[in-house]
Amino acid sequence: MQAAKHEHWSSSFTFFLAAVGSAVGLGNIWRFPYVVAENGGGAFVLIYLAIVIVFGIPLLMSELMIGRSTQKPPLSAIQSFGQTSGTSSAQKLWHALGWSYLLVPMGILTFYSVVAGWTLDYALGMGIGTFNDLKEGESAEMFQDLLRSPVKLIFWMTLSIGITVAIVARGLKSGLEKTVKILMPALFVILIILVLYASITGDFARSFAFMFEPDFSKITPKLVLMAAGQAFFSLSLGSGAIMVYGSYLTRDISIPKMAVGVAFADTAVALLAGFAIFPIVFAFGVDHAAGPGLVFVTLPIVFNDMGGIGQVFGVLFFLLLAFAAITSTISLLEPMVAQLSESGRIKRARVAIYCGAVLWSVGIFVALSNNILRDVHPLGFLPLFEGKTIEGVIEFLAANVFMLLNGMLVSIFVGWSIKRTITLEEMGLGDSILFKLWFMLVRFVVPLGVGFIFYDVVL
Numbered sequence: 001m002q003a004a005k006h007e008h009w010s011s012s013f014t015f016f017l018a019a020v021g022s023a024v025g026l027g028n029i030w031r032f033p034y035v036v037a038e039n040g041g042g043a044f045v046l047i048y049l050a051i052v053i054v055f056g057i058p059l060l061m062s063e064l065m066i067g068r069s070t071q072k073p074p075l076s077a078i079q080s081f082g083q084t085s086g087t088s089s090a091q092k093l094w095h096a097l098g099w100s101y102l103l104v105p106m107g108i109l110t111f112y113s114v115v116a117g118w119t120l121d122y123a124l125g126m127g128i129g130t131f132n133d134l135k136e137g138e139s140a141e142m143f144q145d146l147l148r149s150p151v152k153l154i155f156w157m158t159l160s161i162g163i164t165v166a167i168v169a170r171g172l173k174s175g176l177e178k179t180v181k182i183l184m185p186a187l188f189v190i191l192i193i194l195v196l197y198a199s200i201t202g203d204f205a206r207s208f209a210f211m212f213e214p215d216f217s218k219i220t221p222k223l224v225l226m227a228a229g230q231a232f233f234s235l236s237l238g239s240g241a242i243m244v245y246g247s248y249l250t251r252d253i254s255i256p257k258m259a260v261g262v263a264f265a266d267t268a269v270a271l272l273a274g275f276a277i278f279p280i281v282f283a284f285g286v287d288h289a290a291g292p293g294l295v296f297v298t299l300p301i302v303f304n305d306m307g308g309i310g311q312v313f314g315v316l317f318f319l320l321l322a323f324a325a326i327t328s329t330i331s332l333l334e335p336m337v338a339q340l341s342e343s344g345r346i347k348r349a350r351v352a353i354y355c356g357a358v359l360w361s362v363g364i365f366v367a368l369s370n371n372i373l374r375d376v377h378p379l380g381f382l383p384l385f386e387g388k389t390i391e392g393v394i395e396f397l398a399a400n401v402f403m404l405l406n407g408m409l410v411s412i413f414v415g416w417s418i419k420r421t422i423t424l425e426e427m428g429l430g431d432s433i434l435f436k437l438w439f440m441l442v443r444f445v446v447p448l449g450v451g452f453i454f455y456d457v458v459l
């Protein structure tokens with residue numbers, strides 16, 4: 001049997017929808033608002049925006065370029081450059097980097113699909129009225145009930161992995177493209193409805209000030225680290241999704257334009273999510289710094305207080321989260337599935353199912369680390385991992401260590417290992433100031449900057 005055919009996006013717009021779909025996810029709607037709230041509002045937003053521009057856009061361009069130039073999934077893509085340049089120890093490093101670009105998204109998926117499962121549970125719960133007539137303290141209790149229930153967590157995780165596998169198994173055009181064409185417009189409409197509602201009924205002015213009036217005294221090294229981690233996660237960097245989506249691009253599409261567009265859209269959605277959530281949270285006087293429970297604990301109280309219409313908004317909100325999650329999970333599974341089906345002899349659908357089975361098996365432990373396995377701390381003997389559950393360890397390693405490390409190495413790879421003539425041609429900017437600026441950022445600023453952040457987080 002022949003290896004699978006390499007498909008291409010139907011248009012630059014479908015690529016754009018898919019890449020924005022990957023970037024926009026739980027990171028924007030669930031994580032961004034609470035991280036902003038916990039880290040001092042405007043000051044965090046300001047640093048976040050700076051990091052998106054200085055690190056995010058150059059790295060998006062680099063990853064898209066590696067994919068597009070080789071037309072191969074991450075491991076083969078990095079290898080095919082690696083073979084033509086560098087010493088053998090450098091080649092080993094690039095080989096490892098290729099693997100890391102396949103394994104990191106799988107690692108992220110193990111916990112991302114558990115959280116995606118929560119959103120499905122909440123969308124259903126809102127729909128059938130489980131959250132109606134909430135009494136004081138009940139909302140937090142209900143969230144804990146979900147976390148304490150192995151059956152529920154495993155059921156919803158299985159469903160979210162199942163949906164992801166079913167879409168990815170169908171391939172680029174009939175699976176991924178079709179899904180993003182439906183879900184992304186729906187997501188956009190729901191988000192706009194929620195922002196309009198929040199700005200009419202909620203405390204919009206206070207939210208605006210909270211998000212955009214920086215208190216410079218709050219800028220600390222830790223805040224910068226948090227902002228960088230959030231930006232990498234939100235832009236799907238260092239994790240194969242952008243690279244593999246880039247491999248389905250044709251040569252006529254401008255990489256710099258696409259990278260800027262994706263970064264802009266992802267940031268806009270994160271800010272809009274803030275404007276959907278903070279105005280109502282402020283207006284209802286609930287704690288805006290409630291941490292990860294912000295949307296799961298706080299919002300049901302708010303929706304409940306709104307009366308009948310609140311239930312409708314509740315369903316819409318959690319559907320929004322679920323849609324955003326699915327367009328991200330498919331991009332997390334795609335790198336490994338593309339790699340195995342394009343270079344091996346096994347059909348895509350079968351590869352997708354095998355990968356789903358592996359994810360599911362690891363996902364069980366992640367789900368159970370919220371309850372039965374709560375006291376298991378796998379790397380607890382190392383100070384950095386003290387007190388971290390299985391989920392905590394995987395999340396920390398994938399999102400905070402390897403995403404940053406991958407980003408740093410890939411910028412070195414693009415800036416120092418790939419021939420400048422190739423990057424010059426791929427970017428399509430000529431030998432202009434813009435190209436030189438990008439090249440300088442990728443060669444020096446990104447590796448040193450990310451290296452510094454990495455050093456601070458991990459060492």
Ligand code: PFF
Nearest residue numbers: 023025026027234236239241
């Ligand atoms: N960008 C996604 C979010 O903000 O939720 C998460 C993510 C998707 C990270 C795909 C990495 C990735 F490859």
